[in-house]
Amino acid sequence: MRPPDDRRRRFEDLYRANHDPVLGYVVRRTSNGHDAADVFAETFLTVWRRLDDVPAGEKARPWLFGVARRVLANHHRGERRHTALTARLASELSAIQHLREEPADMDALAEAFAELSDGYREVLSLADWEGPSAAEIGIVLGCSTTAVRIRLHRARRRLARALLEDPPRRTARAQVQEGDPV
Structure with a gap:
């Protein structure tokens, strides 16, 4: 040196x-x-x-x-x-704003979210509300980063599918699951 x-x-x-x-x-x-x-x-x-x-x-x-x-x-x-993140955040903010404008959609989202399994609700909650990386979520859940990404993808897909269903079908299915008469 x-x-x-x-x-x-x-x-x-x-x-x-x-x-x-x-x-x-x-x-x-x-x-x-x-x-x-x-x-x-x-x-x-x-x-x-x-x-x-x-x-x-x-x-x-x-x-x-x-x-x-x-x-x-x-x-x-x-x-x-940065550009991809900005676009994603703009899309998410637009969706949130849209949900705020239509409270019925928020009810549908809450209902569809409640119908997900505990594991899917947890991974979605961590990813979308708390904001840690997939690796950090893996530490929280005790699984690999790849497993987190797969679970997150599946959870989002199931939530989207549930939101596309007609509300009466969703409500009837929820009542059957709870043991209430339809």
Whole structure:
């Protein structure tokens, strides 16, 4: 490992020599200046952390472009996740708003939810009300992340199917299950 002053001097030399080319590379591959600044900063933060891995001489710039490319890939993945999450939340909020506008739908939802098995109600409650990840739900329920995802999928599918049924059929089925006369 180099002494601190040599390390700092090497980083500053790399930064000065490659600032404009790396910044241009990043700016052309991002949608706005803020994203470009973030990716550029993360690129040189990585360079600082891995300074001993940076090749000497003319091989340094291609190595820096490689780092910038990987930082950009992470940035774009994050943007896609953010966009998908935003769309999902907008859809869920729209559905919640729709349910609030029509109280009868809320009653139907509560009735359909009550008809689910305890296990399906628990996994839905955890996922949709408490908000932990599938791995965290797995810890709570004592099962694997894959099992949580499968249970959650099945529970949502059964809840959706129950909501599509006619209310009289659903009520009659619930009464039969409880032992009440139809």
